[in-house]
Amino acid sequence: MGGDTLAGRWEAVRARVAAACRAAGRDASEVRILPVSKTHPPEVLAQALAMGMRRFGENRVQELRDKAAALEGRGIDWVLIGHLQTNKAKYVARLAAEVQSLDRLDLAQALQDRLDKEDRTLDVLVQVKTSPEPSKHGLPPVELPGFLERLHDYPRLKVRGLMTMAVQSDDETAVRACFRMLRDLRDCAQGGGHELPRLSMGMSGDYPLAIAEGSTEVRIGTAIFGVRS
Numbered sequence: 001m002g003g004d005t006l007a008g009r010w011e012a013v014r015a016r017v018a019a020a021c022r023a024a025g026r027d028a029s030e031v032r033i034l035p036v037s038k039t040h041p042p043e044v045l046a047q048a049l050a051m052g053m054r055r056f057g058e059n060r061v062q063e064l065r066d067k068a069a070a071l072e073g074r075g076i077d078w079v080l081i082g083h084l085q086t087n088k089a090k091y092v093a094r095l096a097a098e099v100q101s102l103d104r105l106d107l108a109q110a111l112q113d114r115l116d117k118e119d120r121t122l123d124v125l126v127q128v129k130t131s132p133e134p135s136k137h138g139l140p141p142v143e144l145p146g147f148l149e150r151l152h153d154y155p156r157l158k159v160r161g162l163m164t165m166a167v168q169s170d171d172e173t174a175v176r177a178c179f180r181m182l183r184d185l186r187d188c189a190q191g192g193g194h195e196l197p198r199l200s201m202g203m204s205g206d207y208p209l210a211i212a213e214g215s216t217e218v219r220i221g222t223a224i225f226g227v228r229s
């Protein structure tokens with residue numbers, strides 16, 4: 001089932017998301033799929049567009065710029081999911097619909113300044129580091145409450161929720177613990193008066209677990225577009 005085509009993989013992922021929702025007693029409409037198109041060329045994204053995908057996750061600003069230029073006017077919402085340097089904030093402020101990797105105040109300031117110039121707003125998710133791996137970016141969990149308070153100073157950033165990457169591990173318990181931590185942090189912040197409906201968690205290797213733990217958005221690259229070279 002599925003077949004090794006873009007259409008086949010897309011159908012298979014949608015079916016598996018729906019099955020994970022059923023297993024968790026959730027409605028399939030509660031979980032969005034963000035196709036992660038990093039490393040894949042504009043021609044592949046054009047095929048994906050024809051199949052109804054409209055939002056694409058990219059992790060590098062230069063690549064997002066190149067693809068936004070190649071696919072201009074096609075109605076795409078570009079979502080930055082990778083680490084963002086402040087000196088690239090201007091391109092993101094101009095081109096992206098959303099940033100899921102906000103993890104520090106100097107970046108919030110840089111985005112706010114650039115959004116002022118563009119007269120735009122940006123949906124943002126705060127990336128939290130729920131795994132101990134040094135390679136992973138994100139705000140330390142203990143800093144989240146204070147960080148959310150400070151974000152009130154940047155009104156062009158519309159804070160919609162939290163994002164995380166789980167530990168890379170075969171140990172399902174350890175992976176689920178990362179997702180559960182993000183949900184608990186969100187619930188706690190909501191109790192403190194912050195409206196954070198979105199939880200972006202789950203990738204090709206772990207999204208059914210993330211859905212079981214309350215994910216509202218899974219970021220899927222390999223399972224849709226194939227293995228990256």
Ligand SMILES: *Cc1c(COP(=O)(O)O)cnc(C)c1O
Pocket residue numbers: 036038059081082165203204205219220221222223
């Ligand atoms: C690449 C990437 C993904 C998708 O990874 P796959 O394992 O290919 O699904 C998700 N989130 C982030 C932040 C990424 O960089």
